[in-house]
Amino acid sequence: xxxxxxxxxxxxxxxxxxxxxxxxxxxxxxxxxxxxxxxxxxxxxxxxxxxxxxxxxxxxxxxxxxxxxxxxxxxxxxxxxxxxxxxxxxxxxxxxxxxxxxxxxxxxxxxxxxxxxxxxxxxxxxxxxxxxxxxxxxxxxxxxxxxxxxxxxxxxxxxxxxxxxxxxxxxxxxxxxxxxxxxxxxxxxxxxxxxxxxxxxxxxxxxxxxxxxxxxxxxxxxxxxxxxxxxxxxxxxxxxxxxxxxxxxxxxxxxxxxxxxxxxxxxxxxxxxxxxxxxxxxxxxxxxxxxxxxxxxxxxxxxxxxxxxxxxxxxxxxxxxxxxxxxxxxxxxxxxxxxxxxxxxxxxxxxxxxxxxxxxxxxxxxxxxxxxxxxxxxxxxxxxxxxxxxxxxxxxxxxxxxxxxxxxxxxxxxxxxxxxxxxxxxxxxxxxxxxxxxxxxxxxxxxxxxxxxxxxxxxxxxxxxxxxxxxxxxxxxxxxxxxxxxxxxxxx
Numbered sequence: 001x002x003x004x005x006x007x008x009x010x011x012x013x014x015x016x017x018x019x020x021x022x023x024x025x026x027x028x029x030x031x032x033x034x035x036x037x038x039x040x041x042x043x044x045x046x047x048x049x050x051x052x053x054x055x056x057x058x059x060x061x062x063x064x065x066x067x068x069x070x071x072x073x074x075x076x077x078x079x080x081x082x083x084x085x086x087x088x089x090x091x092x093x094x095x096x097x098x099x100x101x102x103x104x105x106x107x108x109x110x111x112x113x114x115x116x117x118x119x120x121x122x123x124x125x126x127x128x129x130x131x132x133x134x135x136x137x138x139x140x141x142x143x144x145x146x147x148x149x150x151x152x153x154x155x156x157x158x159x160x161x162x163x164x165x166x167x168x169x170x171x172x173x174x175x176x177x178x179x180x181x182x183x184x185x186x187x188x189x190x191x192x193x194x195x196x197x198x199x200x201x202x203x204x205x206x207x208x209x210x211x212x213x214x215x216x217x218x219x220x221x222x223x224x225x226x227x228x229x230x231x232x233x234x235x236x237x238x239x240x241x242x243x244x245x246x247x248x249x250x251x252x253x254x255x256x257x258x259x260x261x262x263x264x265x266x267x268x269x270x271x272x273x274x275x276x277x278x279x280x281x282x283x284x285x286x287x288x289x290x291x292x293x294x295x296x297x298x299x300x301x302x303x304x305x306x307x308x309x310x311x312x313x314x315x316x317x318x319x320x321x322x323x324x325x326x327x328x329x330x331x332x333x334x335x336x337x338x339x340x341x342x343x344x345x346x347x348x349x350x351x352x353x354x355x356x357x358x359x360x361x362x363x364x365x366x367x368x369x370x371x372x373x374x375x376x377x378x379x380x381x382x383x384x385x386x387x388x389x390x391x392x393x394x395x396x397x398x399x400x401x402x403x404x405x406x407x408x409x410x411x412x413x414x415x416x417x418x419x420x421x422x423x424x425x426x427x428x429x430x431x432x433x434x435x436x437x438x439x440x441x442x443x444x445x446x447x448x449x450x451x452x453x454x455x456x457x458x459x460x461x462x463x464x465x466x467x468x469x470x471x472x473x474x475x476x477x478x479x480x481x482x483x484x485x486x487x488x489x490x491x492x
Contacts (some may be wrong), residue, residue, distance in 0.1 A: 002026070002075045004230075005442030007055060009084035009162045009243065010048070010102065010264045010309075011035040011057040011120040015064050016438035017075065020451050023461040025068040025439050031060035035312060039099065039400070044104040044358065050088050050096045050163045058228060064230050070231040076319065079238035079445030080163030081245030084181050085317060087139040089206075092155045094166060098147070100137045102160075104265070104305045106350035108138035108356065111145070111200075113356075115283075119195045127186045128193055130297070131281035133237045133352065136182030137193075141200040147304045150308055159207045165236045169218025173239075174208040181241050187275050190293045197380040213289055214238055214448040214455075231291065237448030243269045244289045244299050249440020250406040250433055250458040251289055253297070258402040260422075260430070262412035265348070266307030266384060268392055270300045279399055282353045282394050289444070290455055300356040302353060302391035302483055308411055310345035314380045318373060327389055328415040331377035336472060337479045340365050340373045353376030359490045384412065385414055385421040386483045392426050404429045408436045409465055425480055426473040432466040 001021065007014040012035065016028045038045040064074050085103040090096055097154050101107070112132040116124050124131055132138050136159065144151040156172045159182065166172050179185040184207065186193040197204055213384065216235040218393070225232035240248065243261070247269050252259040258270040277285050288299040313325055322330075346354065347361025364381065409432045412418045423430050443458040446449060452458040 001119045002070055003442040003445045003451070004061070004075045004078045005440065006080045006164060007437035008053055008080065009437070010038065010083050010163055010241070012182050013053065013060045014116070014145055014433065014436065014438040016436070016442055017064060017070050018442040020222060020446050023458060024151065024445060026066055027067045028438065029060050029064040029067070029121040031056045031063055036416070037166040038102070042107070044106040044350060046102050047099040048102050049099050050151065053160060053164060054167045062192070072389050073231050075230055075234060077237040077445040077449035077451065079441035079443070080161040080164055080236065081240055081242050081441040081450065082159060083166070084159070084241035084243060086134050086160045086162060087143070088158040088163045088228045089150065089154045090156055090158065092154050094170070094172070097150045097153055098158060101142070103137065104349040106356070107389065108134045108135050108142040109140050111358050112138040113195065113463060115199050119199055123195070125277045125279065127188045127195065128183050128185055129275060129285040130183055132183050132196060133281060133356065134350065135201065137196050137202070138354055139186055139449050140202060144200065144202065148353065149218065154206050154294070156208050156353055159241070161239045161241070162208065165217050165220060168220050170221055170225055170235055171218030172208040173211045173217045174332070175211060175213040177240060177244060177287040177289060177291060177332070179207070185287065191281065201210045205276065210367055213240060214444065216448070236448055238441060238444035240289050240441070240444060243267050243301055244254055244286070244291055245440050246408065246437050247299060248269065248289050248444055249435040249437060249456060250408065251462050252406055253288070253455055256402060258400065258405045260388070260405050260407045262307050262384065263410070264308045266304040266388055268302040268388065268395060268399070270395060270402065272298050272400070274298065274343070276398060278394065278398050280355060282355060283398065284352065300395060300398065302395055303351065304345070304387045304391060305348040305351055305389065306345040306361060309348045310343070310384060311380055313347070313361070314377060315403055318376055324414070325410060328375050330374050331381055331415070332417045334378035335376040336475050338365070338379035338382060340377045341371050341379040341469065343379040343482050344487060344490065345383045345387055353394060354491060357491060359487070361491070364486055378417070379413065381412070381485065382421055384423040385418065386480050389480055402428060404431055406431045406433060408433055410436050414425065419468055419475070420471065422466045423470050424476045427470050427473045429470065430462045430468045431460070434465050434470070
């Protein structure tokens with residue numbers, strides 16, 4: 001018995017088939033090989049085509065099937081993880097009306113600020129656990145205000161994973177977790193946030209049917225099943241944003257447990273049993289995958305837009321023909337602190353942890369007689385780790401004090417240098433695991449299809465791949481303080 005997991009990333013689509021008996025991945029695939037581009041039609045804008053996601057998903061599944069390691073007909077459920085906060089709008093024929101305004105787009109920031117003030121800052125934080133910011137609700141308000149002809153044709157709004165589920169099944173659904181990440185959910189009343197809907201003048205009819213996150217969100221259509229070699233009628237049994245899903249993949253489900261990821265964006269995600277919020281909304285709180293009104297499980301999320309995106313830019317700009325592994329080896333040749341070269345990795349949209357300010361990515365202190373490629377690549381990795389520390393300190397202010405952080409051995413955590421720097425700078429040990437978002441989505445599907453009785457049962461074979469302890473925390477502390485002072489100067 002197999003489970004299929006789909007991870008709708010910003011850079012590519014990753015898929016995995018997991019053996020339900022062993023809870024281990026038996027085959028994985030990715031499409032495309034090169035990072036998918038982000039369309040930026042104006043400064044601070046970021047869009048991608050939902051139909052490109054669907055094409056890439058099909059190609060990834062077909063590539064997975066071509067491995068011949070498993071029989072696709074033995075897949076019994078599908079789970080989906082996806083890039084959060086994106087807005088997809090479709091008409092009554094389920095056709096996209098425009099490209100998706102994705103997570104790192106900052107065009108709706110001012111609309112969100114206005115909503116925060118009009119609704120009331122204390123009321124917003126107490127009921128939404130967030131400022132409306134540039135989340136999905138504000139992006140929809142932007143479409144209403146600036147593209148009224150498109151807005152009038154909207155039948156349903158979706159997040160990226162909802163769109164892929166719709167293409168597989170023909171059904172459009174949502175969940176409390178999904179609505180909370182769009183800032184459409186009132187946690188005090190456990191209902192759709194009327195304050196947000198009314199302030200923006202939106203129609204509740206565009207919101208899909210609300211279903212439990214672990215449940216059947218539709219069944220694969222005959223034509224799609226035939227195209228992809230699957231069995232018609234199997235359920236899409238799980239959908240979650242990439243960070244709650246990443247936390248699930250690392251078995252981060254209970255209060256005090258914390259997960260981290262460093263892909264295109266960087267995230268630290270901690271679970272709480274409180275309706276907690278940051279007064280400045282620099283970190284955000286959403287319903288976790290196992291949230292319910294009776295048993296509160298929220299995810300406190302620190303998101304840094306410019307992490308892997310900064311490292312990708314550095315690679316393409318300074319060493320386009322090298323692999324990331326080769327870059328990591330070069331970076332390791334530079335000393336701690338990169339001979340005083342500093343990097344601010346904030347060049348991918350307004351940063352929530354910086355109060356939605358945009359500093360741009362920067363290198364500071366370049367010495368033309370001293371610095372070379374190794375210093376550049378190490379400074380970027382250190383700058384990313386420093387950005388994590390800056391946000392993590394905000395989470396500490398809000399009561400999150402983990403004894404260990406769990407991460408998948410993927411993306412920047414494939415770099416031994418970055419992983420050790422992250423540990424040294426935060427001064428918190430890290431456990432690395434083999435699981436990634438596509439594996440987590442597959443296991444989530446097993447829960448939603450009742451193949452596993454609970455999320456905990458889906459991870460009975462979960463094992464630590466590597467445990468990393470701080471080695472250079474004292475050496476990094478003054479370097480971090482120097483970097484933080486540079487950041488503060490840029491924020492004035």
